[in-house]
Amino acid sequence: MAQVTLEGVNKHYGADQALFDISLDIPDGAFAVFVGPSGCGKSTLLRSIAGLEGISSGRIGIGGEDVTAVAPSERDVAMVFQSYALYPHMSVRENMDFGMKVNGFNDGTRKERIAEAARILQLTNYLDRKPGQLSGGQRQRVAIGRAIVKQPKVFLFDEPLSNLDAKLRIQMRVELETLHRELEATMIYVTHDQVEAMTMADVIVVLNGGRIEQVGAPMELYHKPATEFVAGFIGAPSMNFLDVSPAADGVAYGDATLSARPMSAPPARAGIRPEHVGLAEPGDGQIDVAVRVKEALGGESYLYTTTASGDEIVVRADGETPIAPGDRAGLTLPEARLHFFARDGARVEA
Numbered sequence: 010m011a012q013v014t015l016e017g018v019n020k021h022y023g024a025d026q027a028l029f030d031i032s033l034d035i036p037d038g039a040f041a042v043f044v045g046p047s048g049c050g051k052s053t054l055l056r057s058i059a060g061l062e063g064i065s066s067g068r069i070g071i072g073g074e075d076v077t078a079v080a081p082s083e084r085d086v087a088m089v090f091q092s093y094a095l096y097p098h099m100s101v102r103e104n105m106d107f108g109m110k111v112n113g114f115n116d117g118t119r120k121e122r123i124a125e126a127a128r129i130l131q132l133t134n135y136l137d138r139k140p141g142q143l144s145g146g147q148r149q150r151v152a153i154g155r156a157i158v159k160q161p162k163v164f165l166f167d168e169p170l171s172n173l174d175a176k177l178r179i180q181m182r183v184e185l186e187t188l189h190r191e192l193e194a195t196m197i198y199v200t201h202d203q204v205e206a207m208t209m210a211d212v213i214v215v216l217n218g219g220r221i222e223q224v225g226a227p228m229e230l231y232h233k234p235a236t237e238f239v240a241g242f243i244g245a246p247s248m249n250f251l252d253v254s255p256a257a258d259g260v261a262y263g264d265a266t267l268s269a270r271p272m273s274a275p276p277a278r279a280g281i282r283p284e285h286v287g288l289a290e291p292g293d294g295q296i297d298v299a300v301r302v303k304e305a306l307g308g309e310s311y312l313y314t315t316t317a318s319g320d321e322i323v324v325r326a327d328g329e330t331p332i333a334p335g336d337r338a339g340l341t342l343p344e345a346r347l348h349f350f351a352r353d354g355a356r357v358e359a
């Protein structure tokens with residue numbers, strides 16, 4: 010497999026710029042996930058690596074080779090799309106065989122690779138079926154199998170699970186993680202779903218407006234987001250944010266002191282994740298709130314609460330909590346769990 014290197018990649022569509030000075034190293038054998046909202050440039054970046062989009066400036070390297078001007082077919086990558094893109098009149102075996110046959114692989118090699126891909130993807134009993142006779146998850150596995158038989162340097166996935174129902178998405182996530190461990194392959198995966206990013210990635214690349222906001226391991230982004238955007242995007246439900254102000258003894262939200270530690274710069278916003286907010290009796294916490302909505306999910310509940318100034322704070326509580334909509338509660342915001350951000354969104358360190 011191979012390391013993927015991007016150096017100063019820019020992409021223009023006429024007067025509009027889609028990618029801004031993207032520089033990135035994806036290690037050999039890593040599972041990297043590009044994540045961000047719609048229109049952030051993640052699919053454009055993936056297609057640029059594949060060679061399906063030409064870049065305006067910069068350099069793309071795969072396995073130590075400059076492939077910036079190399080045709081897609083010569084980059085030794087395999088791409089799996091959101092749509093399965095299978096030939097409906099061909100069997101599973103024929104779909105996986107087609108690319109190898111066109112490229113002149115001998116019969117023995119083709120049969121061996123198809124058998125191995127079918128074993129890995131649990132498709133052995135379906136090789137003679139047509140795509141129309143398969144479930145959505147099985148069809149997506151065929152599309153992945155078609156990529157596996159190429160034995161490429163890099164696998165590229167463009168939102169491959171977005172057409173599947175919730176249960177199948179979870180199942181396919183597990184299968185892709187297993188596939189990565191078995192193949193020890195370099196994989197780059199695009200999604201707008203931060204849950205997929207957190208559960209699958211070795212490395213997450215968070216994109217926003219065509220720029221990289223942060224690169225890091227999933228828990229690094231969760232515990233130490235570099236910007237308010239990353240803090241709000243990573244985690245479900247999203248991080249709570251409050252407008253704060255400097256106080257004589259630190260940082261305050263209304264009458265509540267949130268931190269007495271000296272800061273590297275004056276923070277404008279404080280953030281805390283729902284799972285880190287503590288519950289107390291009214292008057293016993295730092296902030297009193299009204300509970301508007303309760304989502305009971307069995308093992309846990311989410312309380313959607315509103316402060317006196319109208320800010321919403323989501324709290325993850327025990328599934329058996331008796332608190333109900335219309336109740337009042339006190340909230341505690343542990344200082345060690347708070348994140349502070351400047352007016353421009355950059356992280357402020359204590």
